[in-house]
Amino acid sequence: MSEPQGYHYQVMRRAIDLIDSGAAGQTLDELAAAMHMSPAHFQRLFSAWAGVSPKRFRQYLTLGHAKALLDERFTMLETADAAGLSGAGRLHDLFLRWEAMSPGDYARGGAGLCIRWGWFDSPFGESLVMGTERGICGIGFAAEMGREATMEDLRGRWPEARFVEDPEALRPWVETAYGLREGGEAPLYLIGAPFQIKVWEALLRVPSGQVTTYSEIAQSIGRPKAVRAVGTAVGRNPISLLIPCHRALRKSGGLGGYHWGLPVKRTILAWESARAEAG
Structure with a gap:
C-alpha cells in the first residue's frame, strides 16, 4: 500500500526545517540520519514526492530561487x-x-x-x-x-x-x-x-x-x-x-x-x- 501524499509532505517539511537550520548537515547520509531513515529510503521517498533528488531540491528552497x-x-x-x-x-x-x-x-x-x-x-x-x-x-x-x-x-x-x-x-x-x-x-x-x-x-x-x-x-x-x-x-x-x-x-x-x-x-x-x- 502506498504512503499518502500528506505523509510525504510531513517528511519533506521536517527535512526542510533541518536544511534551513543547518543542524543536520547537508549530505544525504546526514539528512537521512536526522530523519531516522536509511539513505536509500529517504532518497526514494524524497524523489517520489519532489521528482528530483534532495540535493537538487535544496537549491529550489534557497531564498535566491524566487529571484531566479x-x-x-x-x-x-x-x-x-x-x-x-x-x-x-x-x-x-x-x-x-x-x-x-x-x-x-x-x-x-x-x-x-x-x-x-x-x-x-x-x-x-x-x-x-x-x-x-x-x-x-x-x-x-x-x-x-x-x-x-x-x-x-x-x-x-x-x-x-x-x-x-x-x-x-x-x-x-x-x-x-x-x-x-x-x-x-x-x-x-x-x-x-x-x-x-x-x-x-x-x-x-x-x-x-x-x-x-x-x-x-x-x-x-x-x-x-x-x-x-x-x-x-x-x-x-x-x-x-x-x-x-x-x-x-x-x-x-x-x-x-x-x-x-x-x-x-x-x-x-x-x-x-x-x-x-x-x-
Missing part, C-alpha cells in the same frame, strides 16, 4: 494569451470551465448557498476543500495554521451559507485536481468581489513552474496603480494551489506573503520547479 524564477520564468500576463502561455499549464487542461458568483449574490454573504466540505490528503499536507454544486469554491492548507483556524478562515468568507460535511461529494473533483484521477474534471466556482475575481482570473493564466509579480497583475487587469489592492486580493484567494496565488512574487524577487504560511509557499514553488525540470 523572475529572471528565467517570468510570465508577462498582458501577452500570455497571445503567446499561448495560458494553455501551457496542467490547470488549463484540467479545468474545462470556471464561473463566478454574481456581485449581488456575493454581497449577500452566501445566503441560500449550500457549501459541502471535507478534509483531504494533498501534496502539501492536510487540506480543507469546499465546494458548491457548481464546483470547488475553497481550498485551505492546515499544515501551519491547524484544522480549527483553517475551517474558521474559510467559513468566515461566506457567513450566511449553509455548510454540510460531505467529502464523498467532492472527492472526484479533488482527486482530479490533485492528479490522482485521470480524465476527470475539477470545475471552479469563484465566490468573491468583482475586483478580486479579476485578480484571480489573472492568476489562472500563470502556468505551473512560472511566476509573475503583483505589479504585473495590476497592469494586466487595467489597474496599474492598485498594486497594494492586488496583493490583498491575491491573499484572499479562497482556492489555494488551483488558483495559483503562490506564483505571485514581489517585483524585488521577495516571496511576499502567503495566507497559509510562507513555508507552504516556498515548498509549493520548489515542488513546481522540480516537476517542471523533471518533466
Whole structure:
C-alpha cells in the first residue's frame, strides 16, 4: 500500500526545517540520519514526492530561487494569451470551465448557498476543500495554521451559507485536481468581489513552474496603480494551489506573503520547479 501524499509532505517539511537550520548537515547520509531513515529510503521517498533528488531540491528552497524564477520564468500576463502561455499549464487542461458568483449574490454573504466540505490528503499536507454544486469554491492548507483556524478562515468568507460535511461529494473533483484521477474534471466556482475575481482570473493564466509579480497583475487587469489592492486580493484567494496565488512574487524577487504560511509557499514553488525540470 502506498504512503499518502500528506505523509510525504510531513517528511519533506521536517527535512526542510533541518536544511534551513543547518543542524543536520547537508549530505544525504546526514539528512537521512536526522530523519531516522536509511539513505536509500529517504532518497526514494524524497524523489517520489519532489521528482528530483534532495540535493537538487535544496537549491529550489534557497531564498535566491524566487529571484531566479523572475529572471528565467517570468510570465508577462498582458501577452500570455497571445503567446499561448495560458494553455501551457496542467490547470488549463484540467479545468474545462470556471464561473463566478454574481456581485449581488456575493454581497449577500452566501445566503441560500449550500457549501459541502471535507478534509483531504494533498501534496502539501492536510487540506480543507469546499465546494458548491457548481464546483470547488475553497481550498485551505492546515499544515501551519491547524484544522480549527483553517475551517474558521474559510467559513468566515461566506457567513450566511449553509455548510454540510460531505467529502464523498467532492472527492472526484479533488482527486482530479490533485492528479490522482485521470480524465476527470475539477470545475471552479469563484465566490468573491468583482475586483478580486479579476485578480484571480489573472492568476489562472500563470502556468505551473512560472511566476509573475503583483505589479504585473495590476497592469494586466487595467489597474496599474492598485498594486497594494492586488496583493490583498491575491491573499484572499479562497482556492489555494488551483488558483495559483503562490506564483505571485514581489517585483524585488521577495516571496511576499502567503495566507497559509510562507513555508507552504516556498515548498509549493520548489515542488513546481522540480516537476517542471523533471518533466
